[in-house]
Amino acid sequence: MWIGTADIKDMHVSHKGRVTSFLSVLNDLCKKRVAIRLLHAREPGPNFRKSFDKYPQLWESMERQLCPRVHFKHIIIDGKMAYSGSANLTGAGLGIKGANTRNFESGIVTSDPALVDLIMKQFDDVWMGKHCLKCQRKEYCGDPIR
Numbered sequence: 001m002w003i004g005t006a007d008i009k010d011m012h013v014s015h016k017g018r019v020t021s022f023l024s025v026l027n028d029l030c031k032k033r034v035a036i037r038l039l040h041a042r043e044p045g046p047n048f049r050k051s052f053d054k055y056p057q058l059w060e061s062m063e064r065q066l067c068p069r070v071h072f073k074h075i076i077i078d079g080k081m082a083y084s085g086s087a088n089l090t091g092a093g094l095g096i097k098g099a100n101t102r103n104f105e106s107g108i109v110t111s112d113p114a115l116v117d118l119i120m121k122q123f124d125d126v127w128m129g130k131h132c133l134k135c136q137r138k139e140y141c142g143d144p145i146r
Helices: 022-031 047-052 056-061 111-129
Strands: 002-005 011-017 016-019 037-040 063-066 071-077 081-085 107-110
Touching: 002 111, 011 022, 011 037, 016 022, 022 047, 037 111, 056 071, 071 111
Parallel strands: 002 037, 037 063
Antiparallel strands: 002 071, 011 016, 071 081, 081 107
16 A cells, blocks of 8 residues: 555544544554555644554554655555545544545545556655756755655
């Protein structure tokens, strides 16, 4: 599972009939040996960090990279299905929020191989540091990929 987002917070989601931290869901996937890559634009806030610290499986299993230029929002599963849209991994974007406090988001979920390949290519190009050598935002990059 590849996840790309500009912003990530301690989002809560409905999972198996209960509300839980999205990090708990990712932790459970890691326990099942699902490989997870998380690419995001900046370090998350203290609430995310506090929640993240509760899931040691994530520390060991989930790969994370920062790129301050990431603004896309992608979720790619097994290279066969993808979401691409405007929603960040936040409560107002994709998580549990009231109808009057959620963001107005737009996105698509697709299993079209050509479209999934394009979404994967964009994610992978950033993950592999394709743009790093010519990037003019390095002063904002705390941990350059290249």
